[in-house]
Amino acid sequence: MTSCPALFISAPSSGAGKTSITAAIARSHARRGRHVRVFKTGPDFLDPSILERASGRPVYQLDLFMGGFAHCQGLLARAAAEADLILVEGVMGLFDGNPSSADLAAAFGLPVVCVIDASAMAQTFAALATGLARYRPELHHCGVIANRVGSAAHGRMVGEGLPDDLPLIAALPREPRLILPERHLGLVQALEQPGLDGQLDAWADAWEAGLRPGFDFKPTRFEASDAAAPAPLLAGRRIAIARDAAFGFIYAANVDLLRELGAELSFFSPLAGEALPECDAAWLPGGYPELHADGLAANAGFFTGLHAHAAAGRPLLAECGGMLALLDTLTDAQGRRHAMAGLLPGRAHVQSRLAALGLQAIAWPEGPLRGHSYHYSTLETPLPPLAVASNPNGGRTAEALYQSGSVRASYVHHYFPSNTEAIAAFFAG
Incomplete structure (x- = not known):
């Protein structure tokens, strides 16, 4: 069993900014020389291309249907053995789909943080965050992130009603210039965005500026998989x-x-x-x-x-x-x-x-x-x-x-x- 700091980044719905927040955290730590491993929940090719550029390392899928528990367990354990930080980006809303992001976080005991688009709300932010945290008590929510706040005062306002066990981890401003281009199927591939590295650094800057004092990533224990390596059935091919x-x-x-x-x-x-x-x-x-x-x-x-x-x-x-x-x-x-x-x-x-x-x-x-x-x-x-x-x-x-x-x-x-x-x-x- 290996221990490594980890965080599962989810949201109430698609479009809240999970990918940009995950990429911001990954780039923030990677540019300080930390070994960051990022995973994406469920089938996706486009978000992982962005997250791979942000972290500097390959991004793998975690899907309990496509890969199964033992396969996902092995991926996480191998990452934990080499990484300083593991980040897992969820898919859609926290409880959407079957299997859902919540199912995956529960299966591996990953601490959860929800990214909430705060651009059109005030005190309701705390009610929504609290509801997400209490809906499935077996999940461990370590805090909440306010995205797209209009000002520093707005950021303070949305965090005022949060319970003590659900702190506001960060509040990031609304920045239209940081929005990634999209087309049918989702985000434009990383290899087609010549200015992506500068944008990732700007995201990391915003994360570091919006991070509240006192937050730290909690170590999570990952068990090794006992799955055997496959036989070399394609040797010579x-x-x-x-x-x-x-x-x-x-x-x-x-x-x-x-x-x-x-x-x-x-x-x-x-x-x-x-x-x-x-x-x-x-x-x-x-x-x-x-x-x-x-x-x-x-x-x-x-x-x-x-x-x-x-x-x-x-x-x-x-x-x-x-x-x-x-x-x-x-x-x-x-x-x-x-x-x-x-x-x-x-x-x-x-x-x-x-x-x-x-x-x-x-x-x-x-x-x-x-x-x-x-x-x-x-x-x-x-x-x-x-x-x-x-x-x-x-x-x-x-x-x-x-x-x-x-x-x-x-x-x-x-x-x-x-x-x-x-x-x-x-x-x-």
């Missing part, structure tokens, strides 16, 4: 992975697992004009091919290489945006139609409204896998589904899994550690 602004939705745990299985990984950027490297298998992750369709189409060697790879019968996994890049055509949100690789029959259209969202459980021929779906595009294809996913919470999102020769594709973003053996069997061919 080379897997090519597309990674750039068009294909950036990659879980760090997925990459780790492939390496633990013994695979040699070769990353390449289709947008930089790079062709598919020589490899035994390939993975096209999700991302934004619709925003970079012209750049992808200009790289003829990329599409040619994919065709040669599939013709040779080598495994190719394409997820969400990766799948869209394999279709005949992709129509973007402005109505422009782009020719894609033509490796899978069908066409996709990006729309202005959300098309699907939800956790997913899906049965691959090699075994069951878990993941999630989140996209604004719709797909038309004559391919019959190899399998259809289900939503553990009963939602309508139920994505299809398609197979054409050695190519496997779906809107599902798969979480590889949910079934190590199935992933190894597929990539082994």
Whole structure:
């Protein structure tokens, strides 16, 4: 068992500023030379890219459905063994979803702080904060953070009615210049924000200025997982992975697992004009091919290489945006139609409204896998589904899994550690 200071950062709802507060704390400590490890609750690729830049270290997901308790326990224990501080950013509101942020905080005994947007309230701030803290008594709330206060006096006012065991940890001002740009699916990726480091430093400055005296991070005890390391089932296999602004939705745990299985990984950027490297298998992750369709189409060697790879019968996994890049055509949100690789029959259209969202459980021929779906595009294809996913919470999102020769594709973003053996069997061919 290892002890490390830790904090679980949640809120009453989305939009309160969890990511900016988490990033501010991480950058504040990282720039003082502290080893900070940040985790994100639930499926997300965009917030972690910001948090990784803030902390200077990879950000992993903690999800009791996708990864399970033992997997999450192992991630936290390994982080605690090396870190000076662990931060976990929640998802949506504290009690939203199943499993919720509260479920995760309770499972690992993480101290909770709620970020509340105080911009349109005064004394009600204390009532809301107290209600959140008392709703599930098994959670340990160590304080509350007021975000977007209008003045120093406003910051003092919102904290006046808080009980002694729920102190106001910090009050941060409303700063429109610190708002991060967004697009469909969420925040703009960190690699697309040239001024991000300056903004993160400004956030850290605001955190340090708004921090109340006397607050300190409490040590939390983390138990090691007894899960055994996977067998090197992919030893000697080379897997090519597309990674750039068009294909950036990659879980760090997925990459780790492939390496633990013994695979040699070769990353390449289709947008930089790079062709598919020589490899035994390939993975096209999700991302934004619709925003970079012209750049992808200009790289003829990329599409040619994919065709040669599939013709040779080598495994190719394409997820969400990766799948869209394999279709005949992709129509973007402005109505422009782009020719894609033509490796899978069908066409996709990006729309202005959300098309699907939800956790997913899906049965691959090699075994069951878990993941999630989140996209604004719709797909038309004559391919019959190899399998259809289900939503553990009963939602309508139920994505299809398609197979054409050695190519496997779906809107599902798969979480590889949910079934190590199935992933190894597929990539082994």
